[in-house]
Amino acid sequence: MVRILMTGATGYLGSHLLERLAASPDRYDVTVIKRSFSCDARIRQWLPHIRVFDMDKAELASVFDGRGYDLILHAATDYGRKASTLADILQPNLLLPLRLLEAGISHGVRTFVNTDTMLDKRVSGYSLSKRQFREWLESLSHRVVAVNVSLEHFYGPGDDDSKFASFVVRSLLRNVESIALTEGTQRRDFVYIDDVVDAFVRVIEAHAESAPGYRHYEVGSGVPVPVRQFVETARAQCGNTATHLRFGAIPLRENEAMDVCVDISGLQALGWTPRWTLETGLAHTIELEQESILV
Numbered sequence: 001m002v003r004i005l006m007t008g009a010t011g012y013l014g015s016h017l018l019e020r021l022a023a024s025p026d027r028y029d030v031t032v033i034k035r036s037f038s039c040d041a042r043i044r045q046w047l048p049h050i051r052v053f054d055m056d057k058a059e060l061a062s063v064f065d066g067r068g069y070d071l072i073l074h075a076a077t078d079y080g081r082k083a084s085t086l087a088d089i090l091q092p093n094l095l096l097p098l099r100l101l102e103a104g105i106s107h108g109v110r111t112f113v114n115t116d117t118m119l120d121k122r123v124s125g126y127s128l129s130k131r132q133f134r135e136w137l138e139s140l141s142h143r144v145v146a147v148n149v150s151l152e153h154f155y156g157p158g159d160d161d162s163k164f165a166s167f168v169v170r171s172l173l174r175n176v177e178s179i180a181l182t183e184g185t186q187r188r189d190f191v192y193i194d195d196v197v198d199a200f201v202r203v204i205e206a207h208a209e210s211a212p213g214y215r216h217y218e219v220g221s222g223v224p225v226p227v228r229q230f231v232e233t234a235r236a237q238c239g240n241t242a243t244h245l246r247f248g249a250i251p252l253r254e255n256e257a258m259d260v261c262v263d264i265s266g267l268q269a270l271g272w273t274p275r276w277t278l279e280t281g282l283a284h285t286i287e288l289e290q291e292s293i294l295v
Helices: 012-022 041-049 060-064 086-106 125-139 164-173 193-207 227-238 265-269 278-294
Strands: 002-007 028-034 051-054 071-074 111-117 145-151 153-155 178-181 190-192 213-219 244-247
Touching: 002 012, 002 086, 012 028, 012 041, 012 193, 060 086, 071 086, 071 193, 086 111, 086 125, 111 125, 111 193, 125 145, 145 193, 153 164, 153 193, 164 178, 164 227, 164 278, 178 227, 190 193, 190 278, 193 213, 193 265, 213 265, 227 244, 227 278
Parallel strands: 002 028, 002 071, 028 051, 071 111, 111 145, 145 213, 153 190, 178 244
Antiparallel strands: none
């Protein structure tokens, strides 16, 4: 039995992780900390089967007292997309995990698994804050099993419209008149949500009882493609011939990486391999998104 304290469970990635973990109560005992005002619609069915603390109402000490967690899984994040201030971004990306890391070490938690990004730290306040916590995690890795999991562009059905893949797929399914895009020459590694969840489970199983030290894993499909190819593939699979794809209408972000290379060899050494190609992942996403539109 692995006793897990988890953040970010109400989000897209976190809800999928919780679903996988909570579905195996004989293997994982999950406690979630969240904000009292967070929408719990994604995880409502699991709430009777897990412990939940509202972090804005409970003292952090009460979350740890007498619990004996084996592992902290930090999946909470703020992307800085919804008029977030720098303080808003720093809270879940740096300050909260640092508090949890310190508290976990003092309470004998063996492992801390952090959700990171492949984005360059210069791209945004989000990526900078994630890099800053990664450095803190590494600096304290002599006292805990410190596992950093860097994600490339994950996608799947039911994600938020603020995410690029979801925005593109839903716009195409709605046959909008046009979509403003960059030139689309930058290469990204789009990885399907189920493969990301599989990767985290592999990491948890591999390091729940490891010796202290820093481990770093990168999660992607291993097959980067130009953004333009992703959009055109989605358009073809949606059967959309009406929407004008305005490539070049939006400038690239400052410090935008033009070619992202994801090294998945570390995860492969743990027995993980991506099961979804871009084509199969998009097809499944589009199928489920179409069903939700019809409901």
